[in-house]
Amino acid sequence: MKKIVIAMLACCALLTVSAADLNWLTDVPKAEAQAKTDNKLVLLDFTGSDWCGWCMKLDAETFSKPEFADYAKKNLVLVQLDYPNKKSQSDELKKANAALQVKYNIEGFPTLIALKPDGTIVWKQVGYLGGGPQALIAKLDDAKKK
Numbered sequence: 001m002k003k004i005v006i007a008m009l010a011c012c013a014l015l016t017v018s019a020a021d022l023n024w025l026t027d028v029p030k031a032e033a034q035a036k037t038d039n040k041l042v043l044l045d046f047t048g049s050d051w052c053g054w055c056m057k058l059d060a061e062t063f064s065k066p067e068f069a070d071y072a073k074k075n076l077v078l079v080q081l082d083y084p085n086k087k088s089q090s091d092e093l094k095k096a097n098a099a100l101q102v103k104y105n106i107e108g109f110p111t112l113i114a115l116k117p118d119g120t121i122v123w124k125q126v127g128y129l130g131g132g133p134q135a136l137i138a139k140l141d142d143a144k145k146k
Helices: 003-019 028-038 053-063 064-075 090-105 130-143
Strands: 040-048 076-082 111-115 121-126
Touching: 028 040, 028 076, 040 090, 040 130, 053 121, 053 130, 064 121, 076 090, 090 121, 111 130, 121 130
Parallel strands: 040 076
Antiparallel strands: 040 111, 111 121
């Protein structure tokens, strides 16, 4: 019995590490270049990470799950575009994020946008997407077909 508990704890630890290992970029042109090289979609996450309750819920229920992490590593280049109230950001990053907010007509948080490597929008979700990793993965799989 003790061995089973230890094995289960080890598996849980490995799954947690998988989700924590995701590499979220902040530079869209760099992400598009990487997506071209790797033949992946770019997923833009427009978030208010320290004040937006729905953004935090999306992170906790979807982005932090091992199922999403596994999918993302194989299929996505991730970009987080954060508009925090309390976290500090460089003036350069604030300016770049403000320009992207205008470019993609972001009117609410969270907003998710999937791009082809050439920058073509293939999917956009304004507001919280419920259903955990499965729901997001289904939307992204549909977007890949476009």
